[in-house]
Amino acid sequence: MHTELTKLGYTEKWIRFGLLDQDILTKQIISFQNGDDSNTEHFRYQTFINWLETKADVNDVEIQNFVELAVEDKDQLMAGSAIVQLLRHPEITDNQFKFISEKLSTFGSWTKKVIEREQLKRKSQHE
Template sequence: MAAPDFGERLGFTPAWFDLGVVDQAFMEKARAEWDKGDDTNTEHYRWWAFQEFLAARRPLSADLAAALYELGATDADPGMGGSIMSAIVYLSECPQAVLDAAAAAGERYLLRAVERRRAEPRAAADAGA
């Protein structure tokens, strides 16, 4: 199976590649893990890629945070996508526009995440500035 086909099989849309969340080096690691046959849950590979990217890129710019939130919003697996969106909301650098989008998304877990973020002393101070 060619790399692009393998990426599609794992649920990586073009946005994952365009944002740089997934690259050839990650795909090689993912392929090696996949070939072991221990984990065929494709969302685990997307979460792995997201976590590695996040760890390497923090703090995120407002634009990148918004793009990653959208990446979660469009994930084929609602649980996986929700995990990405929640992770972005909980970042200290999460921009107000993303917090507002999460609050308006109609998902209770996102609303709770936004409420918790807004209750943090730093977030409250930033909102008043």
């Protein structure tokens, strides 16, 4: 399985952290081998997004794991986009928002406007 993981740019942590399972990996490997998409970061991004869509709420450890996987990813543009989607999750707490924002800001100056926009959205929802 290790060679399947690395073929798409995953690490063992993806499995250990519960974002990826063998079934998803097998489907993605087949799609990749069929030439449906040669950009491995698209598969990892889709795994981030699919995982987020299954979560009604996200605990602190899950957020830390998600961010760790993103920060370690070789495609930092994709990883930053994934963290933006995590930041937009409707059920994150204020402390989680702060943690995610701090990590996202390390991806570059483009993140400042994204974070500010999401702060304004959160503020208007709490009023």
